Amino acid sequence: MNAGLYVHVPFCRHRCHFCAFMITTHRDFLADWERAVIAELLLRGSAFPETFDTIYFGGGTPSLAPPDSIGRIIDAARKHLTVSPDIEITLEANPGDLTARDLGELHELGVNRLSLGLQSTNDDDLSFLTRHHSAKEGRDAFLAARAAGFANITIDLIYGLPHRNREEWRDRLGAALELEPDHVSAYQLTYEPGTPMRRFRDKGDFTSLTIEEEGERFALTRRWLAEAGYAPYEISNFALEPRFESRHNWKYWEGAPYLGLGPAAHSFRDGRRWWNHGAVRNYVRAVDPKKGEESLTEAQIRLEMMFLGLRTVRGIRIENLPEGLLDRPRTQSYLDQGLAEMVEGRFRLTSRGLAVADGIAADLGGATTP
């Protein structure tokens, strides 16, 4: 199995109210960060004899890193890892960060997939989400990326905002699709513990959607995107053509090896997972930035493959799983209820089942042997 490389760029202009990621608004560490990422690449690279066919710059806000910094990291990867000629290199960007020149430069460096943090096409939504760009800036950024030669652009959208009805969401989604993105990640708004958004909701500043409404929005989103030609292949991910599916993210869902560089990044290989210091200061100062690790048991790996598989269109290949992981009468009851279906020997969830994938995973997980 080919491996993937993840690079965490922890810098942001400010923290959005819904965000629970490991980020920093202090950009004076940029140079230290680049140096530390390359050092980590040298430290860990030899442990990965696999061929890498994806690089993913995630954040944070990778578009805040200067393009030449991104370039030096890509170069280091090419030099110290085995890299496939057909490599997918994704970079997340916020509208407004990148000039036409930056975009051209990044494209030149080999970045061939741009993930644009549009979030919404409506100014009220953007302001509620404390995003600093306008709907127009989002649209302009998209068009500029196309003009710079990006033939594979994905957009992030957030739906399920409070006090917005389904028609409003349909309109926002429709406006986004008019840009003709190649791929859409549509995330239902979650109120992560510790975020201001969660606090505001809990103290009653606004009323979040009911579970019924959330379920309805989830189903409608899948339907509307499918009708527009975007095939759902994971809970929140939709591709206009199979080739636009995120090759990198599939690695997480299929248990492929991946090397994560940067603060808080996770790596996984051969049943072992490790992760780095989260605070940038600690990450850049550490001789070895690894903060912790775990060795997964067979059962834990099976459990992960089960719940990850259930989130995707590929589902799980039942006969590949050892006896006891899936207890047959239970899986049968999901088939009977129309929450799951068997397609080409794989057990996968239907749209209705996907909405409750966590509950189904917990239920089936409860049947696994320790």
Add this chain to the structure above:
Amino acid sequence: MRRDRIRNFSIIAHIDHGKSTLADRMIEITGAVPDRSLKDQLLDTMDIERERGITIKSNAIALDYEAEDGETYCLNLIDTPGHVDFTYEVSRALAACEGVLLLIDATQGVQAQTVSNLYLALEQELTVIPVINKIDLPAADVDRVHDQIESELGLDPFDAVECSAKTGQGVEAILEAIVALIPPPADKVDLPLRALIFDSQYDEYRGVVIHCRVFEGEVNKGDMIKLFGTDREYRVEETGIFRISRIARKTLSAGEVGYVIAGIKTVGNARVGDTMTLAENPATEPLAGYRDAQSVVFSSIYPVDAVDYEDLTLGLEKLKLNDASLLYEKESSASLGFGFRCGFLGLLHLEVVQERVEREYGISIITTAPTVRYRITHRTGAVVEIKNPLDYPDPSVIDFTEEPYIRADIILPERYLGPVIALCIQNRGMNQKMHYMDPRNVELRYDLPLAEILYEFYDRLKSVSQGYASFAYEPLEYQKADLVKVDILVNKERVDALSFLSHRDRAVARGRLICAQLKKTIHRHLFKVPIQAAIGGNVIARETISAMRKDVTAKCYGGDISRKRKLLEKQKKGKKRMKMVGSVEIPQEAFLSVLKTSKED
């Protein structure tokens, strides 16, 4: 110690009137405990007692007091439980005394337990010294309490001592009053031994420690003693008196209070109220007043996790060593597996046992709804008593059913009369008496079914009277009852542990309440879960937990995977705290929440 220098006394009071504080102060002033070991509620040794501020077990301590007359007296303070569940234990502790301090809170005046405790003391023909406590508080109304002592209690207000147990003011005067007013024990040392067991506690290393008052004769180390209740004989290993710990003495003789250790393995063999005599030269009659522990409340205890059943068995056995009034027998339930049907002295006793099993033995348990003992007369004339709703026979074979009643005395300020009467009526109470103690305070007497006061009657009484009403009760005879058995069905399956017996008129309201509580505690499933209350095949209440529509998390990338797996692993463990009924997971709290159902919701 010369017999005429001994005073045996107890403090009786309504709850929170300052009994433990006064005891602490007396211990402090007489120097029985070095300062550095002073802590609050010295006589309450169990964690539960300290946390709840209540006394569950009786206890005793000997205080040396040098009185104004220059003589040193031995004052034996016998601490008594302060809750209506333990009335019998209180009466035995009082029987060991010659006198009592009747403690009254100057801010609250005479309360229901003040009266009921006074009656217990008068039944034993004890000298009663009224003590007015908390006189340092701004809200204290000492004159009013003096009036009440005379008019309501029929005692001489001139004997009353005023004090503040908190500051220590007046405590010396109380000690003097004890010496002056309470008679010394009678001199009956030449008679055959008769000693009253007023408590017995289990010591891990020594076995049972009998707390007793010797009335006649004497007991020595090495004597063979005989207990009237069990007719068993034991060799005395040690006798002694109580300081803050036990102090061994060769002899305990008539008039003294102390302990006896005699290799007894369980407190069930040295019951409260029993009489100890010598195997050779025994007394002919036991002391009066012994009675077997009577369970009045029944409930089942099940381990949440079936693997804890063995530990639960051991836990109950151990508790039983120290709690003769706890009765239990094995039982099995279709929904909860193996467990025990238990009998308790009252609801507090139930709660204490429940808490001790969980705390001291670390077992998560489910306690089913408490019930009383019903008496059922079949059409054939056969009479059976049932203490478990599951034993309720087919209604067609029943001629009539009877249930236990209690007589409640409630004392409250006049302004809460309306809501308190409404509460009593709501609980099928029958008014027996209403009497103005003074223009502001009323004494109410209601006969109520015991079953009705099991569910938060006391809490509700406190809440409708803003804490001002006080309450004491005594058992009455059985009376006829119109009962029905209500079953609870979750997803169409009967959960036997939730079945309950109810008065017919109350069945619907209670069924609704339980359905609503279950709806709150059972989480959403992937399918719709109906919850029903039914009498026979007849559904009387219903709720529906709608199916989970959406729970999936939006993102699951590199760093999220471990977290998600750990969550699943945790949920899997959490399932052990769930009971599966059919395909529905019922959490432990669901069973508990059924116990806590206030009536107005």
